[in-house]
Amino acid sequence: MRKKIVCLGDSLTYGYPYGPRISWVYYTAQKTGLNLVNAGVNGNTVEDMARRFKRDVVMHKPYALVILGGTNDAFCSDISQAETINYLKEILKNALEHKIEPIIGIPIPVSDPAIGAKLERICLSYRELARSYTLSILDFATPFFQLGSNSSREEFYLDGVHPNQKGYKVMGETAEAFFKQYLSVEKLNYP
Helix, strand or coil, rough: CCCEEEEEECHHHHHHCHHHHHHHHHHHHHHHHEEEEEEEEECHHHHHEEEEEHHHHHHCCCEEEEEEHHHHHHHHHCHHHHHHHHHHHHHHHHHHCCCCCEEEECCCCCCCCCHHHHHHHHHHHHHHHHHHHHCEECCCCCHHEEECCCEECHHHECCCCCCCHHHHHHHHHHHHHHHHHHHHHHHCCCC
């Protein structure tokens, strides 16, 4: 039996506005045969994800967990970067306590410059946290930037925040490539 991987996130994991069958999770599962669980909830902050960890992650008894959040945190002026990171640390701690291997997802950029700057700072903290915990990073952001620029690739967006169908496919291709490399060390029963 293939081991399960839960994908905990917000609308970028859920597949908003199209639904889970257009999400990067579905695309990756179809391309790889991996047993991926879409635990994306539209509008979630990292705090929301931490609160539903037991229900949406532990109950599945996964081998690994992809955590993709922070975009909604960046949009909320009353949520500090430190709070976002503290809730991510809580998720990481809970995952490790349950012997679930966490993978930190780096969210795609947004078109709003002010929100984008906050999200970029959050993503830098995610990368530092991954280094300090020696965790894998699933970098969804890089393919969404114009080559050699900080501008996002508009052809992948529906509204400057959410991917269009082409964008979800790019996220899926990114996850597919990541898991092929991640699994090359034969951690999971890869088909």
